[in-house]
Amino acid sequence: MNDWFKVRLSYSPRNDVTPLGNNTFYISIDWGVQGAGRPLGWALRLNAFADPNDNAADFVTARALQRNVTSIEAQSQICSWIRKCSGHECCLAQRDAILPARIIEVSPTRSPSAPRLLITNGGVGKYATLSYCWGASHSSLISSSNMEEYRHHLDVATLPKTIQDAISVTRAISIPYLWVDALCILQDSDEDKTREIAMMEQIFRDSLVTLVAASSDNASRGFLQLRSGHSTAYRVPFRISPSTFGTMSIQDLDDVIYDETLEPINRRAWTLQEQLLAQRLVIYSSHTLQWRCKAGIHNLGDSLNHSAFDEELYSETLFTLSKRYPESHLSLLQWMKIIHVYTERQASLPNDKLPALAGIVKEFSSELGPCYYAGLWEYCLLWQLMWKTFLPDRYQISKPSQYRAPSWSWASIEGRIWYEHYDDTSQYTPYNCAITHVDTTLKSINSPHGEVKDASLTLRALLRKAWFYPKTKNVLWVKGSDDSADSALDRHLEKFIEEHPEDAHTLDSSHGGAA
Template sequence: MGNSNSKHYECSCSGHDIFLDDPPDKFCSRCEALFSTVKNLQQLTANTRSGDIYKYYTIREAERNASRGCPLCREFRTWAYEWITTGRRSQWFLCTDNAQLPRRGRQNPDSKYSEEVLTSRYIMAVDKAGSERKFLALHRCPPDLKDPSGEFLESTPVSYEMGSYATAIEVVRRINHCAAKHGACDNFSMPYLPSRVISVGSLREAQQARLHIAERGQRGHYVALSYCWGPPGSQALMTRMDNIDKNTHHLNLEALSKTIQDAIAFTRKLDIRYLWVDALCIIQDSPADKESAIDSMGQIYRNATLTLAAANAKKADDGFLKARRSPWNMDRGIQLPFRLPDGNMGKIVAVRCKRISPGSLAANRQPIDYRAWTLQERLLSPRLVVFGETSARWQCQTVQQESIFRSEIQDLTDDFVALPESVFKGQPEKRFKERYQMTTKDKQQTRKEQISLWQKIVVDYTIRQIGDPEDRLPAIAGIVAKLETVWNDRCIAGLWVECLPENLFWSFGGAPLAPSLTQYLAPSWSWVHVNAIKLERRDPRLRIIECSTIPVNTEVPLGKLKGGILRVSGAIRIGEITATFKYDQTWFYIDKGNNITFLQLGYRQGKANKDEQAIGLILMLEDYVHGRNAVYTRIGIFYNSNPLEWDIAEEYIVSII
């Protein structure tokens, strides 16, 4: 409709926690009449270009009525302050989100009830230029009010259970719609089952849940669960060597963690037979089974018919289907008089849509967004239902994230991270060509897309927590495996060969991954051993000679590492570490420190795009090999405001481990 811009919206309440004001007696005339006459309902559903839509107020007029006590004008004033910076005298109009196209031979608006309003989800505010933005989200009244409008309105009720049959029915509808209509999503063929899945049983037949050992080549639709384990001991029951036989006959639901119980219950309502959960489908005290499962983890989520993301649960025993309070401040829902098709009057609940900035979204990350493993579970899942603090939300490769009942946050974020479409296509129509077949322009575009996507993935990944630091590479191995195929490239210790000079431009943004860790994680030039990194897009100026790593298990090349080396040719300058610092009223002066080496990576623009700076790595000498070909470790990054010094710097070959 119109020129609607992609922005951030939220109903200022959750799907469970809308507080209703007592019916006010101070509505202004236009607000009180908004839904109460047949003519107004016709105007609300009229085409926005027809000139016959509902005329509302200017911002100045709404301010005046708000000061007199009209609650809806007060909401419009607040909404306008969030969105509109100029034009307080400009006229605004209102229409529904499903405003109809012009109809030939249309009858007089006074003689026909506009039933389109019964299916409306939003009231849009429209300016004279035709630009639309969501203003109000529409809800049915709570059932306990026994309002007659509930028999006619199809909008989301003020409250609903995320694990209800209504939610499950809507999820099934979306799965079928995605399979039939979404060209960017996969072809929805019957997937191969993982080696073990939970057979959830049937509610109709009262079957018991049990662990199912899949036959080789067995196919079947299955659901995967993505969730947070929480601290040690949060998992009530796991599959081990001593209980696997028992679990294949019967799973005691009461002994399972609440999150797994919820997943089984909801999978049953979806009428899907199988569910994959790591705690039960991997033998937890078998290192060999765990390593095999971790290696295939990406494919398990990639092939799942649907993934359930228990985003609101901090630990396995929390569960994710119970009602929760919204983390955002909630405004009060406003009850407005509503004319029904039978001529009677009922009520409809209107809630202001609130603009959400990317920064505030980041500040309200769900518990699941802090677990490292769940990033690849989300990115590799072709279809996902996210059970959050406020609602259940649908996500696929075509729809970013959308409330199951279209009632809350919309257009969640402009920088939504998604893997390339060809990851989810059985026969990808769009695929990166062999690089030697590419034109120079194609290569530049390919590199730009790689750098941009990998930057988003790594920045998100490195702020997440991981129980075992040695799993830092295995926890994204599934993503890497898919991207290696799509990009026709190799990823070495988290850096891509074709973009290696640019990938080296990372800087330290948080604490070490594990300060007391004695195990080897990755070479010093890799970001794998630190948290919260920042990646920068810069113009590189060095030549890669060699880059390689040594995996712990050669059969799992994308897993744990035990060594690696990077050999480059670049401009070098020598320096020395000295320091002056104060602690507890005492000054310390270090006369002489360790010699260090500066290796230039490239250039960047300074502040306000002025004063080009040289940027590079700070290296500490470890050993000499064959004269000038020395071995170093990376200890930091530098910026130099005098790039001319680097134009005359000599180039050397160095090895970094």
Template sequence: MSKNYVAGSEWGDSTRSQQSWTCVHKWLETCIQSHKSCSSQPSVASWKPTRLLDLGPMGAKLLPRLIEHEEIPAGVVYATLSHCWGSAKVFKLQKGSISTAKNQVSFRHLSKTFQDAVEACRRMKIRYLWIDSLCIIQDSSEDWDAEASRMEYVYNHCVINIAASHALDGGWGLHTDRDPLILQPCPLTVTWDDGKPMDMLCADLDDWIKRFDSEPLSTRGWVVQERLLSPRICHFSGTQIIWECNEAFASESFPLGFTSNDHKFNIRNLRGLTSLTTSSEDHLKWDCWRDVIRHYSSAGLSFERDKLVAISGIIRRMRDVFQTEYLAGLWWKGIEYQLLWAVHREGKNMPTRSSVFIAPTWSWASLNGAEIDLYSHTNTQTTPSLYRGRYLLCRAIDAQVVPASSTTICTDGHIHMQCFLVPAFITPSTFGWYDIAVPIHEKRLGRQPLISLFTIIDVHMTNRGELNFWLMPILDGLEDKHLEGLLLYSNNHEEGIFRRYGSFRLRGVIDLDNLWKSVFEFEASALEARHSNIGLYDKVWKYQIGSKKEEKYEKCDA
């Protein structure tokens, strides 16, 4: 790395130092004046929050006070704060404290992080500040629901987001002391084949970025949309201040910015989400959504019920892009392909179902502690609408989620499928290749062949005995003898209502033939449909997955 990447070599012994703030002021000035994609955010004059903290005129050093919508000036310039609540008690806005907060908020009532955020705003000459715990009435579910629906606008319209990245709770503050030497890359002089020496700097950028991405705030669910929707972010990490916007990623070590080969699903790669439109290429839309879910699904939440609400701002943005109905974490357009999501695990603990109803089992949002990969079984890296040489073996007839809003908690949901079902008897395993017995129609073979099936189980199986499951084929590769689908479970399949338990992949001529021979009652028509791709949905059955309601299946003859 050339020394030209570094603008200077003097760093203070704290992120509170003048050297640190010189960097911040330069980044902010450059971004506002020069970055077109950052300045193309919606005009702040077009919208203003419900409440803000007024820090007073510059230089006045007044105590902050809460102001409400009618007091907030048009074209207001404000900052937002992203922070971990943690276990420490913090001053919160409640019904009984509104009048006091509108008069003034005592500094001694504010956590160290909140105090530092006020100071940071004043140093950046920003008069107004939005903090969730002080601008949302915490003991009012009505106000919380209303403000949750406005999160997209709160972050999208701020001038900057202040991120307390290293702080586990409000007692930590924004700033850290440090040894300036840890910021300094190792200088080297390299002599090339032509004999000419060149001064270089040695720094492990990948290791540095991974450490930053593992900071406490970076692992929190709510922060995903805060980070993606804010036009620019000033991160206060454990060692230095880091700048992030649509056009730059810089640090005190590398104030001019740099590029890196960080891991593929890094959230910075998703900042293009704000520039997506309905006319964007399909694969760009779906790739962006896939990466959002993979990053967000493994993030932590203090309250399980927030699983879908915490990305409601992103969902609102993507709904405008996809132009289709949103269904508890999935989209109606191409929903059959999206049902093939799978848990991505590499030696990690098994995920769990939420203790309260968050989403139907066919949605990835029904799981906790899982990194979700949409379309994980497929070899394609593109949109579901662009699968090549693949044939759908099912069809979604209708789906319903209650309520339908993306900003309120889901209480029920089902998807009504027209599909084939194959009974299967499985001895539980964590995940991987193992044999599954499927019954053959007794008039044909009168035996149960074994199928070598790769399954990814959503949650841990507590019953160690043989269980009765159902395979629901979704995609047939035909040419590559490759079939994918869902693993379903039902206490009473006669009711036609099932729960998702995992996904499967099957490969090989013998296994595929055995599977299709096992389609009960109508295996002959199923085999014919598979080879001709005509009349695929004739004489198949309709089933529901994930509903709390008891609606019986019906035979479909057309």
């Protein structure tokens, strides 16, 4: 018998990886003994990139990762992305928009290096928005007491580093105005907060571009630092044709796959709607600079963008607002996907749970509205009531100390939720149940999708006698259920009695003595 082995190199271009081209390779090695049964195997995924001036550049289209996000090339690339986006049929036209009530003028004519707060009075123009993490504390917030001072002059040196960086980028790419919540919403006025939060959907949708400080968990850190690198690349000769050779660099694909769910920005509740509503994103991620619009995602310098998860699912979720479904149930499925993502995030203030989603709610109201009750739509409300906590044994689930939403709403808890079989349209069938009354009382009539003071829900349905055992983690035993359910419950109760013998008599007496 002879030992053998086989080495294969293959590539499989994917539409969800940019740039398009032959940039992901697979090396597989199989070996064994002739006639000795099933062979063994091993495989490695590789990312390839080439110098733009190399002969291999036409075949291998990805380039080296660019870690300097403040270079002249980076600024030029942002401007180029904006120009190209204006030609995308799927992207909204870039035009002057009605400016938010207050905005930062980054380079006033009278003093270009001294930004100031501008009261717009309904004026129009192009502006950028900033999506970022505040962090534990925040200095230089606008209030009623300092607004007049800020209208004359903003001392940039006293601003949080992230806002300083945003002003610098906005000025560098020749956008005259920048909107930042901390400087454009009066932080000591609940009335102003309610009014401006209600405008968030329009503010982010109409901005020319949104700057995303993805890698910074605190406004004091900034986002223009040189990105660190850790992966090792190896240069190898590459034959393009029998007489033409080039060179490409290869590295382990696992070293370059980008998991954006790990970025600090994607743990904050408010930033989900900011990114969903924005038409164009310039993302300062932890590894490079990225561009995102409806046409796709691109890295600075055309380095490989390869997401750690299903890019198609991600694009459906985060760009769902650009799609319009004629069937309402398809819009509801998209809404459920967003709730899955949203409930993983945290709000600095517990009562922000509903307001931080209000802009997205407003967008969905054309398909699912107008009736909306503390996180749930009237359309298919029975189906939406069947949310569940996601892996409660693994992920912490808690309730806020103060009332935030009714118990039948997912917004009543802290923790990730999910809808079982939410993508199975066959589940949209009539129930032996009907809603006879549902109502919510808003904290402010000016915020129809925001905080609620109380809510009520009345159902008409069939009833079954049941016993409830809190110590068995909310297991319900229903008389007359099918045999398999009864058997499973019996096994559960037997285990419960073993662990809690002192409670055995309680279980026995509750349903006729049979545990």
